[in-house]
Amino acid sequence: MQSKNEQISTLIEINEELENYFSNTIIPQLFVDAELRLRKFTPPAMKQFDLKDEFIGRHLEEIRENFRFPTIIDNIRLVIDTGTILEKEIQTTDMRWYQMNILPYLIRKENKTDGVIITFVDITSRIRDLKEQEKLITEHELLLDTIAHDIKNPLLALGLTIQMLKRLPEKSMEKYPILLGNVENSLLQMKKVVNDLVDSRWEKHKYQPGTELLDLQNIIEDVRLTLAPQILETKATIKQEIQISELSFARRKLRSVIYNLINNAIKYTPPERSPEILIKSYKDDEYIVISVSDNGIGMNKEELESIFDKFTRVRLSCEGSGVGLYLVNTIVSTAGGKISVQSEPGKGSVFNVFLKV
Template sequence: MNKNKKISDLTQLNEDLENYFSNTIIPQLFVDANLILRKFTPPAMKQFDLKSEFIGMPLEDIRENFRFPTFISNINTVIATGKILEKEIQTTDFKWYQMNILPYHVRNENRTNGVIITFVDITPRVKDLKEQERLVLEHELLLDTIAHDIKNPLLVLKLTFGLMKEFKDKNSAKFLPLMQNHEKSLVEIKKIIDDLTESRWEKQKYQASTELIDLPNILEDVRLSLAPQLIETDAIIRQDLKVSEFTFVRRKLRSVLYNLMNNAIKYTPESQSPEIQVRSFKEDGYVVISVKDNGIGMGPEVQQTIFEKFKRATKMVDGSGVGLYLVNTIVTQAGGKIDLISEPGHGTEIKIFLKQD
């Protein structure tokens, strides 16, 4: 009787497992400790072109279906350590996935007897984050161009007209109306520019509204945006966050961190992997975020101009020269400040100080 009950229980458990795998809407695999494929969900069958006859086959024989070079070694790591592995992967068909490998524990034997692997397609999110960074860059450059490159010539024109008013023939019947029309046009142009920069942009998609920020969440967005570079360079990101929540404009903070971390990757020699240390802490009424790298660094002469528009540490690295300029503009316009510590051959540390009320 006891034996029959055990068989019945095992049958029921198997039925439950079969129903679970048959009705799960995300790609999932079950691989045993010998790296034999035991089960997979219908979405996994579609996503990785799996066939029912693959059940019971060694992963090594079908590894090309998963289009990810370190797939098997990642599974071996989880089986050996018994620890969950989470990472973003890009398959050879250029899709991005959040891959979670969970150990399958046999508790009464205290061992890992396989893994359950889950894949979540994050390709749209990665593309969306990249598009957001592109739009933020264009937006900030447009506002900056309006505020500086257009306003300054208008100011010069206004001063010129002011001098022209002092001419002796200023009472000429034709001269005065002409001057008045010119001056009125200048005032109207200035009003349009001020209206655009100060109010109309607030109604657009990327409204600059301050909110409570979750720094780990912002860093995760930045990490996803930089995922191709991180994987290509084997970059390591370490975090030491003493402050996780504070107020700032979300898209602007993301743009600041994106540019700092992107530079940390770009300006690391190809002979070594980038190591990026991100810290946060409070100091004298500011939230301080530090981004430190092990890159090429820069000397005092370069440091003096590095936050100017179109200035770069070296022309040997691709770039537009506006990244650090935008970082400085965003931080200083919000009442903050920036500290730069760098030495050639010994990396760079940039600290941004965000004023908190």
């Protein structure tokens, strides 16, 4: 049994440990009590949100502008009222992105929430990198596809020209047959190089680089961060029913598939309603199925027949190049999979991606 002095000494020691923790942590962190008064913050929070020592004890209403996030008080109240942890990505008015975690501060003896601890992790650079990466992937895929499909056309034209030259009179030019033969040999060599590139190397590696064991939920999280501005602007909700999470595929290819389907679901939702997206995964015989459904504008029969064509866009009023679904279909089909689509005008769409186990 500790004496009173021993108890006081223990509390002082614990408080000193807390002070050391708050002084040395590199993450912006706040402690707010149940009355929404600021009790403590870490030095990084002082720098990031321009907090000052004299703010200690103030109600958050007095200093909410420092956080540059309008709904922070509502979020804190929700955690205090429910006792649940809140995790969300937020964008502050200075256009930075944070992973914000609000944890209830529990008094276990009284079984009540006496405040919250809030942490902020700056993810601005990660979101920027993900967006840039997705842009480069799309451009890269389109470039490769265009080269592979279009480079044979000029070669074919050159071959036809040579055939025509063969049928022309030689006009007593002694070297004409030799020169023509050289041109033809060069053409054959060019064709061989291109065929080797397209039919073997390029086709082998184009849509299957670096196959690895992936966690589908991690891929979805990366895509969600990439599309964070669009999700925030449209108030989109993304729900998941993941039965199968592990699968083998190329990481950037799977990201491109998920990114394009979610991006389209957001983009093709009427402005008068918020996008509602449901992502499912399950096993179906020899396939792992990834299903993405939305409450968007939907498509009629004619539109469904052409959505996977290159440069085809369902609605010209929406931004885009018309290559997203074309790339998705090419990635999946080249990997031995397939895609099915169910859609009705005004009732949304369901894209089912079948990936071979």
